[in-house]
Amino acid sequence: DAGVIQSPRHEVTEMGQEVTLRCKPISGHNSLFWYRQTMMRGLELLIYFNNNVPIDDSGMPEDRFSAKMPNASFSTLKIQPSEPRDSAVYFCASSSGTSGGTGGETQYFGPGTRLLVL
Amino acid sequence: EDKVVQSPLSLVVHEGDTVTLNCSYEVTNFRSLLWYKQEKKAPTFLFMLTSSGIEKKSGRLSSILDKKELFSILNITATQTGDSAVYLCAVCPGSQGNLIFGKGTKLSVKP
Numbered sequence: 001d002a003g004v005i006q007s008p009r010h011e012v013t014e015m016g017q018e019v020t021l022r023c024k025p026i027s028g029h030n031s032l033f034w035y036r037q038t039m040m041r042g043l044e045l046l047i048y049f050n051n052n053v054p055i056d057d058s059g060m061p062e063d064r065f066s067a068k069m070p071n072a073s074f075s076t077l078k079i080q081p082s083e084p085r086d087s088a089v090y091f092c093a094s095s096s097g098t099s100g101g102t103g104g105e106t107q108y109f110g111p112g113t114r115l116l117v118l
Numbered sequence: 119e120d121k122v123v124q125s126p127l128s129l130v131v132h133e134g135d136t137v138t139l140n141c142s143y144e145v146t147n148f149r150s151l152l153w154y155k156q157e158k159k160a161p162t163f164l165f166m167l168t169s170s171g172i173e174k175k176s177g178r179l180s181s182i183l184d185k186k187e188l189f190s191i192l193n194i195t196a197t198q199t200g201d202s203a204v205y206l207c208a209v210c211p212g213s214q215g216n217l218i219f220g221k222g223t224k225l226s227v228k229p
Binding site for chain 1: 149150152159160161162163166206210216217218219220221222
């Protein structure tokens, strides 16, 4: 299995531009999570999906951020317009689903997208 | 509000030392606690704990959970420079599978 795939790995853009981050979860996993990591705030959950449906987007910082999951094998996180304070590493993670101690809650992380907004 | 607190934030030791990393939590509906190791890239899974008092072990790493006192520890014996990383603790607070992460403990192992 290729694991969670994210693209691009690095993105440098100018303030005001639209940024789209992409994620392909592990095949068969039905939960997908978007995180943002900075030195100051650590790892923050932005939004997560179960069976392609957004469950909790309370971590999305503001309306400039949006996420979609049109099918089980693809998700996007979009920032429009981008700002310098959005600079961070964005991780996508997937898991096989519901918890209850069965291990389904174990999340597997992609390599991340390092975003720099100038 | 659900939260996970890790201590210490940072730790510097020498090769061969034994370290203990701490994780305490407050969640409304605890399901499990997970430990991850993050080097320069993405977090990688170490352990998942669901029951109190049962030690999980993998080589020089071990972890245990106390659901009464709401904490877990991660032990690393005979540390090596390759153990240098940020260790993240996360708690699953419900049935949906989301995780709440602590801010991590940065471990530096000097030769």
